[in-house]
Amino acid sequence: MTTTYDVLIVGGGNAGISLAAKLLKDGAGRIAVADGQQVHRYRPMLNYAAGGQADMAGFERSMRAVVPDGVDWIPDHVAAVDAAARTATTSTGLTVGFRHLVLCPGLTPWWSAIDGLRAAYGAGWAASAHVPEYVEPARRLLAGVAAGDRVVANVPAEPSSCGGTVLKALFLACAAWERAGILGEVDVHLVTPYDRILDRPTIDDALADAVVRYGVHVHAGAEVTAVDHAARTVTLSTGERIDGVDAAYVTPVVHAPEFIAEAGLGDGGPAGLADVDPETLRHRGHPHVWALGDAASVQTRPSGGALRKQVKALAQNIQAADDGGELQRYDGYTVIPVMVSRDELVLDEHVRDGSEDRSIPGVDVTKPRRSTAVFDRFGQPRIYWNRLLKGKV
Structure with a gap:
């Protein structure tokens, strides 16, 4: 029945x-x-x-x-x-x-869309927290970066959920390498499908400042199309190839x-x-x-x-x-929160036509703020468990 x-x-x-x-x-x-x-x-x-x-x-x-x-x-x-x-x-x-x-x-991950990526995940030199079962390998990957290493991260193309938030992990890792005194000796590359970092005028300037501060080389208007596990290379849709990659924080295409x-x-x-x-x-x-x-x-x-x-x-x-x-x-309405340093966050809020829709009147959350970071890190989870999941929206 x-x-x-x-x-x-x-x-x-x-x-x-x-x-x-x-x-x-x-x-x-x-x-x-x-x-x-x-x-x-x-x-x-x-x-x-x-x-x-x-x-x-x-x-x-x-x-x-x-x-x-x-x-x-x-x-x-x-x-x-x-x-x-x-x-x-x-x-x-x-x-x-x-x-x-x-x-x-x-x-769900569409592994075949980026040739070789799954093999690189299996070998441990590629990972992304956007695949939840790989969050711990992703942490180990970024924490294990050493002086002289080359790192590649990508902003996944839509419809990947919260694609821009991969920058949280990247910039937090850069801040950790900076504190460890090795940032200047780490070659960091960011691949983004947008003409600017996220193509959001509200926060792109702050993101660009972070990129300059951390010495990140940006490959704009590009996507990762292949990863060669044996050769340790990452190939982009522009035809460019990044060789000698030690750590790839690359998020797979999804469907x-x-x-x-x-x-x-x-x-x-x-x-x-x-x-x-x-x-x-x-x-x-x-x-x-x-x-x-x-x-x-x-x-x-x-x-x-x-x-x-x-x-x-x-x-x-x-x-x-x-x-x-x-x-x-x-x-x-949608939102993109990005940590731009160890303790500062910028927040973009916009609606379908691209125009801003700020939820906190009088507070410019598009500027790097510690208070916004604290709320995102500690306040939002409490709201999530105690209100959103209980239908109090």
Whole structure:
């Protein structure tokens, strides 16, 4: 017998758990979260951990502990969806029915997109905290850099989530090498797909100052296309090759889980994102299917900070769809926080059209500030565990 839910949420990350808690508070009916992961991570801490400023063990909870009481947890990954029949099938063959389906499964590494990268990860001279199971190897990689070494880091192209925050780990590592007295003897390279560092006028000047301070060579308008494990080389889309690489903090290309495209719910792009209206978060072809988070095609830079507004809009829109009410609009708000020194952070906030949308009136968070860094490092996790994951958005 198939169990049917009013709302089936695929994915138990920030998006899925926050939405489940919000829908539960709003009385949305019977709700389930399907996710085979046993551990829930506070992902913004990953690059702090890689940069040596945090221990990820303190920012992890069991999935059972974060799924709200009153919401069913299906401890399995969804492998297939039949949108017309309103059923989902898990990897173990369980069939689950739904009135509304919400897709927020996150993104997964597309290892073959950068030839040789996985072999370099396996050998230990390449890693990135954006692949959570490699956060400790990433920390060891950056901590083990010595005088005379050559280091390459990349800002991953979209739809990689919070791609710009790789700079947290890089600049924190540079600050550590500076304190150790070896920075001047470390050859640091940064590969970015943008014309400037992040193509955000609000913070690019501060990022450029950090690049100059730490002596980082920037390869703008480029992406990593290949890594030769044996030769220790990194090849860029511009044709340039960086030889003699000792440490590569290179984040792989990512894509949405394949079941989205296989179910006819994808946008046709190479990453296979869910094809939703970027404002209402409703699927363009199936009105009972919704998506938010990294795997949704919402036409803004993906980030955890974007989810607060997405969750609020989507929870209201599911209710409006049932009641025949007007749908709310998500304006594409997103955020990019970057540590530019050991204890200073800059923060960019903007909406879909690129214009600024500051959440703290009267405080210019685009300038390097210690107070912003302290809040990002210590205040935000408390808000995350105690408010966002409890539906208080």
